[in-house]
Amino acid sequence: MKLYFSPGACSLASHIVAREGKLDVQLSKVTFGDGVRTTAEGEDFYQVNPKGGYVPALRLDSGEVLAEGVAIMQYLADQSAEDMMPSKGSMEYYRELEWLTFISSEIHKGFSPLFNSALPADQVDAQKKKIMGRLTFVEAELGKREYLNGDSFTIADAYLYTILRWSKKFDMDLSGQPNITAFMTRMDAREGVKTALQEEGLETFGG
């Protein structure tokens, strides 16, 4: 399998799942240029992911390409012998889907407008306030357990960690959320996380 990624982007979550799952996944770095996106192998990335040339995308051994981080992470978890996803049909499974959807639509896509450097300052402030509001719920939940869906790592943790790394880039202070901060530290220490960060040339959240 080959994972198309951009360093520190949301594709890091799929990368972490691949490494936590001890899977044989090769990497292909996508370079974002002006109207051009090229893979490490020189392919036109818009052809690899025709939905819009965004990362992550996973090329399966069959040659087929799977896109959308939430689908990729679940696919990788299913390929792995590591337990990173609750059993289908259990209540924990639906909780996992609840977390993945919440992170995708409420947190990940809450951050997305901030990457537009032309966004007016009042909208930047409003967007940050909205994200911090969503994090109030996450903070309370992480006070009850070590990871989002229990006391062991699941794919939703990789996703939350990846997105919350962006808080530093946008000067959002998480120190008032001790449970979230402890979660980030816990994630920083995981072997799969350290490997994925090192392969993307990134520092841990704690630095």
Ligand SMILES: N[C@@H](CCC(=O)N[C@@H](CS)C(=O)NCC(=O)O)C(=O)O
């Ligand atoms: N719906 C996609 C969105 C992925 C996404 O937002 N990717 C960003 C990086 S974090 C990207 O490649 N953005 C470039 C673009 O949208 O043109 C998913 O959940 O996987």
